[in-house]
Amino acid sequence: MHCVVVGGGLAGLASAVWLSEAGHRVTLLERRGSLGGRTIAMPVAAVDDVPDNGQHVFASGYQHLMRYLDSVGTRKYVEFPGHMTIRLPGGGTRVSAFGGVAGLRAAFGDLPGVTGLDRLRTARAQITLIRQAIRQPAWLDDITADDWFRRIKMPQSARDALWDGIVIGLTGDKPDITSAKVPADLLVTGIRRARETKTPISIGYPTVDLNTLFVDGAEKLFADAGVDIRYRAVVSAVDVAGGAVVGVTLVDGERVSADAVICAVPVWSVRGLLDQVPEHERIYAAIEQLTPVPIVSVNLYLDRSIGMADWGEILLGGEGTLEQVWDRQRMHGRDASRHHLYSTTVSAAYELTNKTNTEITDIQMNQLRRYFPGAAHAEVVHSHVVRMPKSTFAQRPGTAGIRPDQRTSVQGLALAGDWTRTDWTTTMEGACQSAARAVEVILEHARRFDARL
Ligand SMILES: Cc1cc2nc3c(=O)[nH]c(=O)nc-3n(C[C@H](O)[C@H](O)[C@H](O)COP(=O)(O)OP(=O)(O)OC[C@H]3O[C@@H](n4cnc5c(N)ncnc54)[C@H](O)[C@@H]3O)c2cc1C
Incomplete structure (x- = not known):
């Protein structure tokens, strides 16, 4: 079958990888100029570095994400140290496991x-x-x-x-x-x-940047398997005829025909794409209730070590300003001769996201000095602030069960993405589990397709 996958984030990448592993011809359509969606590394010329858009941590139950890493050959780049550290103002620490x-x-x-x-x-x-x-x-x-x-x-x-x-x-x-x-x-x-x-629940981290972890191996696999990747291909509609999917239409009017389609765009890009799907009103009503949550991440390049005790530290009382700090020297084995890179995360950063880069950097440096005695005299070499107003989505009370299934009523059309129904919330594992389920729907369709031929 010719399968079209719409969206090149983790859900779309995993879908394309697994469909091509199953022997199907795959075309991957991505609206941006690169793959990776919300899990990417970004070049920062000022320090000649390529840090991530935000720290991504793994839970030990991420079995579908691990399957994806096995497929693209990068599982070796994930470590589960089995502990993190909680840090108190003044510098006290406590190992958490x-x-x-x-x-x-x-x-x-x-x-x-x-x-x-x-x-x-x-x-x-x-x-x-x-x-x-x-x-x-x-x-x-x-x-x-x-x-x-x-x-x-x-x-x-x-x-x-x-x-x-x-x-x-x-x-x-x-x-x-x-x-x-x-x-x-x-x-x-x-x-x-x-x-x-x-095994007890534990938290792990990548030892390489997110492009090396998620994208490079997939691109190599796509090149070997003949997967057609089209960048800056923005899909405006999934096309349906006689109850079966027939392809997609791009914003410039081009039609790409297909025997099967996996639509793996994020929740905030779905509206309009599924107008020809009979249950689209129910899907659109559900997505209205999955509201975007901002994350502010900062890659802080400092002139010295701040003396972290662990790879990742949670700051007790740092909510809204500086919740977690990640030691990229320890995690990635970085050479610290030019600068020391610390990545920081603030989730649900509704207030922080409206501040300027200078304000955010000042707030976080003040917090670092409060919590880490070694940061008292640290100077900022460069601060790379990444605001992502649509990082994850919130599920408020009354929303249980509203996330749509991967299976649709249209033959050959499946949905994927962290917002579709999975055992997880808005996570990398949710994205990969949705892809596994969407691919299963398409493979079932393929068996019927083969029987018809
Ligand atoms: C800063 C940050 C930190 C995070 N931390 C963690 C963490 O620690 N652990 C964890 O498990 N998860 C974390 N997450 C969440 C995780 O990154 C996401 O849940 C996951 O990457 C979502 O993947 P996805 O494929 O569903 O969506 P996306 O990654 O958003 O991919 C969708 C793709 O579709 C493309 N697209 C959209 N519209 C169209 C269109 N019309 N036509 C063609 N292409 C289109 C987009 O450009 C994008 O590439 C974090 C997210 C952020 C932003």
């Missing part, structure tokens, strides 16, 4: 800044939280994560130390916005994967 002694201590409420009776209250609230996440009471999707924490009497100190950060990390959005069901579902997915693989 889900397994081993640190995990056990956390389970008993022994978290940084949680003292006295609050430890007992934390341990009790955590048991209730896990139990409710597993049992999934119907009201979970009626309330926010913030309401949930209040309901189970999670002490504020434990929220500051761990739980608010987990919600922001897992859902990409603030606890007072996101539906409680989103972190609950993710906890259950994580626990299930940990049981299946018999």
Whole structure:
């Protein structure tokens, strides 16, 4: 079959790779001049470097993403060190891990800044939280994560130390916005994967830039397999005739015919593309409710080391200004003779995103100096601020089950992308799992297609 994949982010890349592995002829249409979507490296001439658009971390349950890395030959570039560090103002640190002694201590409420009776209250609230996440009471999707924490009497100190950060990390959005069901579902997915693989949940990171990790291997595979990649090809409609997909139309009016199509554009680009799909009104109504969340990432090139204790550190109390710092020397084995690169992340950065680059850099340098004694006299060599107003999407209360399935009512048409229905929220794994499911729909169609020939 001739399969057209629309969109060259992770969902589209994985779809194109797996369809071509299955022996189909593939054309990949990408609106931009390069592949990678929201996971890319960007050249910064001022420092002659190619940093990422933002730190991307992996969870140990990312099985479809790992399958993609196996396909493109880059799995060797992901490490799971099994720990991160929590840093307190003034420079104190505490290793954080889900397994081993640190995990056990956390389970008993022994978290940084949680003292006295609050430890007992934390341990009790955590048991209730896990139990409710597993049992999934119907009201979970009626309330926010913030309401949930209040309901189970999670002490504020434990929220500051761990739980608010987990919600922001897992859902990409603030606890007072996101539906409680989103972190609950993710906890259950994580626990299930940990049981299946018999390994504790842990967080990992790429040891190379995102282009090397996701794009270069795919491009080589496409060249070898004869996949036709068309850049700056903006699709305006998926074409349907007699209940089956027949191709796509580009904005300049060109038609590309196809036996099968996977539409892997992000949620904010879907409207208009699916007008000929019978259920398009339901899909468009759903996407209205998946609202964009901004992330601000900064690649800070400093004149010296700030003395990080770990590859990634979560700053306790840094919400909204400087939540996580990543040591690119340690992670990528970078040569630090010219400068030291620290990448920073602020999720759900609704306020920070409206500030100027200078303001953002000043705010973050002040925070670094508060938390890292080694940063006291550090000077900024260059600051590369990346604002992405549409980084991830929020799922507010009342949105459970609205994300559409990969399968459509149109023969030969499947949807993919982190916003379609998966076991995950807006993540790289969600994108790859959606691709695996979309490809499965198309392969089923191919079997019927073969039978007709
Ligand atoms: C700063 C940042 C940090 C993140 N951190 C993490 C993290 O730590 N862990 C994690 O798991 N996830 C993280 N994410 C989320 C993750 O990057 C995304 O969920 C994932 O990359 C989405 O992939 P996708 O293929 O669904 O969409 P996209 O990557 O958005 O790809 C869609 C592609 O479709 C193209 N397109 C759009 N419209 C058209 C059209 N009409 N015609 C042709 N092409 C079109 C776009 O140009 C784009 O290339 C982060 C995201 C950001 C931005």
